[in-house]
Amino acid sequence: MSKVGPLGEGLSVSAGVQADSSAVSAGPRARSLSGDGPESPRGALAGVRAGVRLLRSEIGLTFRRPRNLALLGVLAVVPLVIGVAIRAAGDGADSFVGQVAGNGLVLTFAAFFVMLPLVLPLAVGVVAGDSIAGEAGLGTLRYLLTAPAGRTRLLALKYANVVVFAVAACALVAVSALVTGLVLFPVGPVTLLSGSTIPLAEGLLRIGLVALYAAAGMAALGALALAISTLTETSIGAIATTLVLVVVAQVLQAIPQLAVIEPYLLTSWWAGFDGALRDPVATDQMGQGLLVFAAYIVVCGSIAWARFTSRDITA
């Protein structure tokens, strides 16, 4: 089969091929790709509708893949393991994690504390690293590009899918930890790091804040992984590169002599979620973290866009 031109955004492909959804869904992973071309009278509205449909089908595929389900399963189990371990070990209320024994809500913070450095990035890195390279490796990327969506929109949809997964992953950790905490431990007003106590409802609000901040951090990692994913055709390569970068960044972070570069590392800002556990909330620290995440998303996103829209798709 001939190459699809790099600038094929719905121009080089004839409308006849686009309309024939059975032809484009011949790949191993069936999707609904039918839709009107951007030039048709109903173009704009239909384009949006097609985009939504494509995103929905992407999300459906992501959450149906056994590998991704296994990853989500691990994310749900880790808080449970932490909770059971603390329950079994008895109360050592000397540290923050130890306070879990006295208040189940604290388990959520402990879970993020434990999982943000590696477990959550692993799950998000796999899904995001696979998003473009995986399609290229399977040979399905070509077929996707015959859709009228256009490369820019396709990339945006892929990233939206990654963000949805990141949010779902963080929400799952929060919910799993919350349920485990409710079942295994007493629940009551939450003691913050600053020593002040907030009522249960506000505690739940802070849990939401922590989960959202973590999701933003994971979305930034997703942008990085997506950029790497556009550079290769082997998904395992993109996934491994992402995770190696995460680990290397955290090693660099641990070297005191390199403290100068720490503010520029994505990983060092993930830990900033503890700002939600202070009184008053450390908005300056968390706001700065969100800015860093946004910067990573803009830079990595634009790299992914430049690469994806200018490269020759051969597989």
Add this chain to the structure above:
Amino acid sequence: MPKRARAVRWGVPIAAIAVVAGAVGAGPVIAAVQGDPVLPERTAQQLLADVGTRWKSGELPPMSGTIIETASLGVPGLSALTGEATGPVALLAGSHQVKIWYGSDSQIRLALPSHMSEHDLIVNGDQTWWWDSAANTATRIKTPPMPSEPALPPAVITPQEAAERALAAADHDTAVSVGNDATVAGRAAYELVLAPRAATSLVKDIRVAIDGETLIPLRVQVYAKGAAEPAFEVGFDSVTFSRPAPENFEFTPPAGAKVQDGEMPALDQDRAALREHAEDGELKTVGSGWTSVVVLPFATADLAEGEKQGHGPGLAVGAMADGVLKAAEPVSGAWGNGRLIRTKLVSALLTDDGRLIAGAVTPEVLYEAAGRK
């Protein structure tokens, strides 16, 4: 795809990186473009007098802000510590953040945040609490720290206290002048420069930035000789002059926390030891002003002992001392033999006959003091 079109596409990420780099570097650039702020001129004497009257007239205005403390004292063997220690001991190296809420002399809160833990000092009326979230311990401090007395370890002093101390040191041996106006925490400030006249001092100068409007010290920088960057700096990163919310000064030990009575945990041992030494006549100072040198009996064995019984901060101090001692260089002279620890600001001599001689001076001054016995 034509080469040009491809180049244009790659221009987008390059532009994005440029924008981000610009945003990161914008602060210093904007400051450089704007130049130094212009404040009505004041001589050093006028400035000192104005500040003096301001302090005499009573309380500071209510405010809240973030203080950044940066120490690069260049203590050999200390850098290994920065990653591990938390709390006041960690302030000896690296950069740290202290948040301050100041309502009045009887309403002060200081918070030292670190990852997943926090130390808080809360003064409210006649109640003073020291909260350590890592140890889940609230300490009711019996003697509330007096504002006139340096109550915190030197590393956690507020700009006010630091400036007060620097001004107290201003004597006949100090050249006091007003430097270029500076911008600190976005506010125009006078800069008072205190330079020691003694050639043997390791301190080049101490610069105190004083807010042009409220005359409150916003930053203190200590420059060592031959260094472009300050060896020690404590100053506001952001500050607002409005009354902090009253709940900042309320503290009730949370349920499940250990509550104990005591003095500042990081201080009581050191203070007691110092007092003891001074009473025994063991602690001596030689010289005066910038070149004064402290002589006190000191045995390496003490350290090892402290390490064994110590836990928490004690252990960190032990580990720190261990690293520093290993990096000390052996020296000898007419005064005897010993080991010399040189940092940018402080030299310390450990003589083999069990004395510790230290000061912000060149080693020659220490040798002289060692020979005096």
